[in-house]
Amino acid sequence: MTKIISNLNVTKLVVNHPIGPDNPPQLTPCTNKTSNKRLTQDVLQMTNFAVNWADKLTDRQLDKFVTDGWMVIDGVFDHLALQALQAESGFVDYRDAELTAGVRISDIRGDRIRWITKNFFAGYFYLQSINALATLFNQSLFAGIRHSEAHYACYPVGFGYKWHSDNPAGRNERVISAVFYLNDEWTANDGGALEIVDKHGIHHNVMPVANRLVIFDSDLQHQVQIAHRQRYSIATWMRRDGLVPFVEEG
Numbered sequence: 126m127t128k129i130i131s132n133l134n135v136t137k138l139v140v141n142h143p144i145g146p147d148n149p150p151q152l153t154p155c156t157n158k159t160s161n162k163r164l165t166q167d168v169l170q171m172t173n174f175a176v177n178w179a180d181k182l183t184d185r186q187l188d189k190f191v192t193d194g195w196m197v198i199d200g201v202f203d204h205l206a207l208q209a210l211q212a213e214s215g216f217v218d219y220r221d222a223e224l225t226a227g228v229r230i231s232d233i234r235g236d237r238i239r240w241i242t243k244n245f246f247a248g249y250f251y252l253q254s255i256n257a258l259a260t261l262f263n264q265s266l267f268a269g270i271r272h273s274e275a276h277y278a279c280y281p282v283g284f285g286y287k288w289h290s291d292n293p294a295g296r297n298e299r300v301i302s303a304v305f306y307l308n309d310e311w312t313a314n315d316g317g318a319l320e321i322v323d324k325h326g327i328h329h330n331v332m333p334v335a336n337r338l339v340i341f342d343s344d345l346q347h348q349v350q351i352a353h354r355q356r357y358s359i360a361t362w363m364r365r366d367g368l369v370p371f372v373e374e375g
């Protein structure tokens with residue numbers, strides 16, 4: 126198993142081991158600095174992840190999304206929710222990704238992933254928040270989204286993800302892709318930018334900085350440039366089909 130260097134090295138979070146569903150990381154949020162009381166993930170609630178998407182998304186951004194096919198939202202979650210997602214990303218039991226369009230994955234993508242299920246404390250709240258965003262897209266853009274799926278991803282140093290669209294040839298179930306980034310203090314020298322070709326053929330580089338959500342039409346071509354630092358994210362798709370969310374054993 127790949128050794129994961131936790132994001133916690135660069136966050137303020139305090140974690141006791143071992144981490145698992147029965148023993149979630151202990152949090153010492155900034156707001157609680159003066160108290161000795163250790164809060165745990167159990168204190169997390171959906172309200173910590175609630176985002177007023179209608180407020181966050183200006184009409185201008187929605188217009189940009191329709192005409193250009195992509196947009197970025199920064200400062201998505203509050204401090205506690207972000208820390209919880211960062212903590213969870215550092216302790217996920219990552220697996221190799223499966224085949225993409227029949228091509229051996231290791232030739233195309235270097236990320237290691239884990240699909241988010243009910244067993245994830247922070248990730249599951251994240252997914253519910255994304256579903257609220259999907260509802261907004263359905264109302265304002267008639268996007269026809271029926272459910273969302275997401276996985277944590279970790280790109281080891283020296284890996285990226287070659288040019289692709291998120292709908293392999295002949296498929297169209299994925300309507301909108303969204304990637305949420307978890308990396309504190311990421312700089313241009315760390316590589317790992319998401320390079321995306323918009324609807325007009327213009328290339329854009331998006332840095333994978335913490336608390337940023339990049340949203341794009343799943344048919345757009347994009348690649349992840351080689352990361353020079355371990356790179357953490359949550360890749361998310363809003364789908365038009367009614368597939369039952371992914372369940373993974375073990």
Ligand SMILES: O=C(O)CCC(=O)C(=O)O
Nearest residue numbers: 286291304319349358360
């Ligand atoms: O992490 C990113 O910036 C993009 C990942 C991606 O393209 C994918 O997982 O399909």
Ligand SMILES: [Fe+2]
Nearest residue numbers: 289290291347
């Ligand atoms: Fe992708």
